[in-house]
């Protein structure tokens with residue numbers, strides 16, 4: 001199994017700080033953790049929350065369950081304004097995903113009925129809902145924050161590399177009144 005992931009993240013028009021963020025961690029043995037984070041609001045305060053979330057996710061061991069990773073992240077963001085995030089853990093041919101708030105996750109290749117967890121990371125999440133799918137063939141996943149229109153389609157970018165797909169979606173579907181992030185991960 002191999003993982004290839006790319007993302008693009010930009011602040012809202014006229015803003016230098018970015019309250020959105022994304023990361024892709026790939027470890028030997030074909031294990032990967034990746035996701036998109038959208039802190040509440042925008043500007044420097046939101047950017048600080050997203051940076052704290054990314055730092056937490058960059059340092060966590062990938063031997064943990066996704067539920068445990070989300071619980072740690074929730075604790076780390078305690079006392080902040082909070083964030084929405086969709087985080088994915090790919091291990092042994094199986095993808096697990098957990099979405100708190102409205103960061104979308106889509107795949108045109110496998111049925112992946114994501115159930116969103118209610119609440120705000122760092123503020124109030126009662127239960128993390130983790131969805132999983134065994135991948136028996138290559139699959140592409142696209143995650144994006146609400147700075148990207150929900151009309152964005154994974155079909156449009158089927159033939160593009162992950163980097164080109166990110167740029168295409170950003171150009172065509174970005175709403176410039178919010179920070180915007182798109183991440184494309186090919187799992188094969």
Ligand SMILES: [Mn+2]
Pocket residue numbers: 038145146147178179
């Ligand atoms: Mn947003």
